Amino acid sequence: MAAEGARNVTSETTADGAPPRSAMALLVVTGVSGGGRSTVARALENVGFYVVDNLPQALMVEMAELAYAAGGSTRHTAMVLDVRSMAFSTDMTGAIRQLQARGFQPKVIFVDAADDTLVRRFESVRRAHPLQGTGRLLDGITTERAMLAEARELADVLIDTTHLNPNQLRARVEEMFGADEARALQVTVLSFGFKYGIPQDADFVVDARFLPNPYWVPELRELTGQRPEVSRYVLTQRGAGTFIETYARMVNATASGFAREGKRYVTVAVGCTGGKHRSVALAEELATRLQQVGLVAHTQHRDLGRE
Incomplete structure (x- = not known):
């Protein structure tokens, strides 16, 4: 019945000249308190989304229909929900299914961070x-995680903000949703330092520590992998070329499969010890190779500047 209802809606909207509901860019943004939902909301506003903040979950379908009927810029709408919205309803799965039955294709974005970072x-x-009551901060965080477990499972996009400052988070969201090509598979090649932890939102994690470390070359120590001298040193090491070619082929080979499965965002995390030299240079080169084969790819350097 739900699928039939969706077909009817699509047919009606096509008949009167309006685009189908499935063509509407509809985002549902949720996540843990302190994770960065407000920053995500502001970033989406920056790239033209109509953002409805603190929307009661029970009103998601009505809000989507209002935005669709209004047309114009509201056909790019983001509904931001926090745990307080669940006082009205806790059935996010049901709400998403109702939207799909109406012909919408919502994408759920979940913003998360490690407990110690939230504290x-x-x-x-x-x-x-907000859920702490008379207990400790960690009590509130634990309670909220339990309440949001279903929403996290539904997420199309998981953004881990543990190691992101507000500007980095804003840039990431704007890169994801600020252009028409955001509908295609987008690859983020993320450099990081193992000593600061593995990115929780990585789809692939690759280790560049098998290469000689420029840190031990005095004239390169204070430079970063974005500098030509460091990049040249890293990329001319034995095995570096094979490393880049292997992972470029791997990502390219899986891209069509991810697209078929409805996944639109892939993160390839390239790590070295501190995230300053080897991982940065390799991430830049890998992103370039992916662009050359027609993928939408960009770099982010999580730990650059921490040393």
Whole structure:
């Protein structure tokens, strides 16, 4: 019945000249308190989305229909939900299915961060967690994670903000959703340092520590992998070329499969010890190779500047 309803809606909208509901860019943004939902909302506004913040979950279908009927810029709409919206309804799966039955194709974005990071963020602004009550911060975080477990499972895009500052998070969201080609598979090649932890949102994690470290070359130590001298040193090492070619082929080979499965965002995390030299140079080169074969790819350097 749901599928039949969706077909009817699509047919009606096509008949009167309006685009189908499936063509509407509809995002559902949720995640843990302190994870960065507000930053994501502002970034989406920057790239032209109509953002509805703190929307009660029970009103998702009505809001989507209003945005669709209004047309114009509201056909790019983001609905931002937090745990407080679940006071009205906790059935996010049901709400998503209702939207799909109406012909919409919503994408769920879940913003997350490690517990210790969330604690530091709340303490830095001297604010209690909304579910903390008379307990500790961690009590509120644990309760919220349990309430949001279903929403996290539904997520099309998981953004881990543990090691991202607000500007980095904003840039990432704008790159994901700020252009028409955001509908195609987009590859983020993310450099990082193993000593700062593996990115939780990585689809592939590759290790560049088998290459000689420019840190031990005095004239390269203070430079980064974005500098030509460092890049040349890294890329001319034995095995570097094979490394790049192998992973470029792997990502390219899986791209069509990801697209068929409805996945639109892939993160390839390239790590070295500190995320300053080898991983940065290899990430830049890998992104270039992926662009050359027609993929939409860009780089981010999570830990650059931390040393």
